[in-house]
Amino acid sequence: MRYFEREGIRFAYEESGPAGAPVVVFSHGFLMDGEMFQPNIAELSDAFRCIVWDQRGFGATGPTTRAFSYWDSARDLIALLDHLEIASASLVGMSQGGFLSMRAALLEPDRFRALVLISTRSDIDGEEVQKSFEDIKAEWARNGATHLAQDLSVFLLGVDCKASPAWIEKWMRLGAEHFEHPVNALISRDDITSRLHEITHSTLVFHGSDDIAINPLCGESIAAGLPNCKGFVLVDKAGHTPNLTHAELVNPALRDFLMRYAR
Template sequence: MAWFEREGICIAYEESGPQDGPVVVFSHGFLMDGEMFLPNVENLQDVFRCIVWDQRGFGATGPTNRAFSYWDSARDLIGLLDHLEIASASLVGMSQGGFVSMRAALLEPDRFRALALIATRSDLDDMSVTDSFEQLKAEWTRSGAANVAGNLAAFLLGPDYEASAWTAKWQRLPREHFDHPVDALTSRDDITNLLHDITHASIVFHGDADAAIDPGCGEALAARLPNCKGIVSVAGAGHTPNLTHAHEVNPLLRDFLLRYGR
């Protein structure tokens, strides 16, 4: 694990693959960290320089004591590329990581080659979803993950995935400052009217059993991205198809990046 500092925050990242290979940056979802991409990195690191990083609030980067937005996180991603002196990269973003990746592409469009967007959307959640995150924030302040880890595992990973490693991570997350990543999620802006500016080659993956973000959101996103090469519906997958159904996602992700990411 390595770190770089931006705005006084030490942001953790790891890289693998050939140093002179085309770069792919992987951005994880809410409550996850860079480890969620291990099955994908293993499939790509023979050709690509793969970089995973832990966003503010999660993983080895850890909690932050200040409010932030996904535009701030997008600038963290760009700052990571600056730190590594990387001029051009492709992006793989899952859910929250998709929010961040799209914003990074909007901030510095010439910096990026291709975008693979997984279980994400450009618009906003329904009020019922926002309310559920506010309830999660209150419960986390009271008890941390103790009373919610099991439900979160089923919600994010599906009922059949062995989630003990992830629930153990959530149990270790402190109660303090959990409000900041939740607020970033619930207060994010709608970027649907900006999608016409994301002209990079793109692909959308979405589990057809996703309970967190409706598959229709993935279809709408793919329809609005001007250079989208298609949408992949992953049968039986929930909110983390790249992790739980990597054997189905990996060949298509690899083919896309070989075509458009180098």
């Protein structure tokens, strides 16, 4: 694990693949970390320099003690590229990672070549969903993940996912303190739907057909709103993390797109 620093926060990242190859940066979803992309990187690191990083509050970066927005997270990603002296990269963002990847593309459009968006949306959650996250935040402050982990596993990974025990173990290790900041970023994010037309990069959108966290219609809406979207891939019987749980269905289209547009 390697680290870079921004605003006093020590961010963890890892990279694999040929040093001179085209760069692809992978940004994980809420409650996940860079490990969620390992099944994809295994299929891509022969042709791409693959970089994964752990965002504020998660993974080896650890808890954050201050409020932040996904615009801050987008600047964190850009700071990672600056740290590595990378002038141009493509982005793969899943859910929360999609929120910040789209914002990074809006902040520095000339910095990026192509975008892959997985199980994400450009608008905001409804009141009922926001209330559910407020409830999770309150319960986490009381007991950590003790009473939440099993339901979160179904919510994020689907039923009977072989990877569930490992992720549940990670959530159980997360402390009860400071969890409010990542949740608040999720709840308070702004709606960027009206700015999708500004993201003119070649883009591919994935969504699980059985996603109960973000409706597949949100993915379709993003694909329709992006002027240079090359396709919308509905992953059959997949939930919120199709790149992890159904990598065998995602990887061929992901690799083909990156080979065409990220080099």
